[in-house]
Amino acid sequence: MKTKNFISLICFLLVFCVSNVSASIVNSTTVQNIAAKYRLTVVEIQTSIKNSSGGTVETMGAGFFIDREGHILTAAHVVYDDEDGTVDELRGPNQDKGKDENRRGKTYKYQVIFNGKKYSAHFVGSNRYVDTAIIKLDKLPSDEFLPAVLGNSDEVKVGEFVVAVGNPVGLTNSVSSGIISALNRRDYELWFIEDFIQTDAPINPGNSGGPLINMRGEVIGINDATVRSMDGLGFSVPINMASEYLERMKKEGDLKITPLGVNVLLKNFPRSSGFDDIKKISELLDWNDMADLIMVAEISKINSALVMEVKSNSPAQKAGLKIGDIIVKFNGYPVNDTFDLRVALLKTGAGKDAIPVEVVRVSEGRRNTIVFRIKFENRQKKTDEFHD
Known part of the structure; x- marks a missing residue:
């Protein structure tokens, strides 16, 4: 009986080892196949940035073909100067005029290296809000490539x-x-x-x-x-x-969002419980009504898109939003936190129609749901203003 059990144990170990070896071989083969395929897909991108004073900055990154037309998807910071950044589209544009003027004075040129050969490319569009961009080859590669x-x-x-x-x-x-x-x-x-x-x-x-x-x-x-x-x-x-x-x-081209004109809490709040939450909200909103503070604190545990600031003459102010409002829906998209609000803002863009924004407003111990209509300007037309 012991001999039989011993043989069974050996068989189990052999099967276990062989299974693991097979899995390793499969994984290795899979990686090899992926590497071989994407050798025909991935490119090197060289970006040359020339500023108004004549200085040049060279950057390098990667990208990959996404269609047979020569469009290449990459990260926006590969084809943009990091200093250009993006504005805070909740509050409004950056007021650093020096940086903005410096950005306008830059020109960009792109070279793509594929299979050891260099190709010129041009800018197509970017979504710097999530750090993605598209460039396109001026001429399709002479060698085979795969999207x-x-x-x-x-x-x-x-x-x-x-x-x-x-x-x-x-x-x-x-x-x-x-x-x-x-x-x-x-x-x-x-x-x-x-x-x-x-x-x-x-x-x-x-x-x-x-x-x-x-x-x-x-x-x-x-x-x-x-x-x-x-x-x-x-x-x-x-x-x-x-x-x-x-x-x-x-x-x-460059995706644009019309600034909403508000500042909201960046993270879920409150993070503690009890009196500390109420005290913190009181300081942030400059409120003293205890019943209102308690209600806002409770709502903020579920929804943290609490408006802390409304900029003067902004779309939000013109529509009627106030400090202390809690945004729960933007253009039909549910809003539970600042991330949701930013995504909804990007998806909406800037259109001709008035955008419905649903908020919860606490006043005199009562919770009121109000739907505002926010008017945005037209979306900015496609432009290659900063590119050659």
Whole structure:
């Protein structure tokens, strides 16, 4: 009996080991297949930025073909000067005139390296609110190229294997692998809207704009940032956040949002309970009515889009919004926090029609729901103002 059990144990261990070896071979083969395919998809992007004084800055990143017409998707900071940044579209444009004038004096030129050959390209559009952009080759490559297959980043799971392809420090078509470490990473204040995929696949300077790929060979993210002082902390923009605006970028160029003209709490609030919450809200809103403060504190535990400031002569002020209002719906999109409000603002853009904004207003211990109509100006037409 002992001999039989011993033989069974050996068989189990052999099966277990063989299964693991087979899994490793499958994973290795899959990565090899992905690397071979995306060698025909990923490009190196070299951006030359010339300012009004004649100085030139050279930057480098990655991108990947998304169609047969030569459109390349990348990170916006690869094709823009980081200093250009974006304005705070909730409150209004940055008042730093010096920075704005410096930005207007810059011109951009792009070269794309694919399969060892250089091609000129031009700017098509960008969504700097989530750090994505499109450029297009002036002439299609003479060599074969393959558009990427865009996946569904909403289906990504923590722990699944991924591959990152890019050009770290100019080493073209470098492939690294890892897993999805976390999802929905926000509040880093790098971009206006953040919902990063976190991965431990190495992402180094030069990888920005390259694809993050699942084991089915689908792009699920655009590699965007890393913590240089630490290993295994990379962040990618979910591909769904990019693909939703592809056609708008092609049509409108730089996507623009008309400033709403409010300042709201950036994170869920209150974070504690009891008197401290009420005291904090009292200080922020400069309110003293205890019944109103208690009610606002309770509502803010669920919905944190609490208006802290309304700019003079802004669309929000003209519509009637006030400090202390809690925005719960914007143009039909539910709003639970500042992230939701920013996404709704970007999806809405700036149209001719008055946009419905539903708020909860607390007054004299009563909760009132009010729908305002906010009038925005027309969307800005497509422009290449800052590009050659």
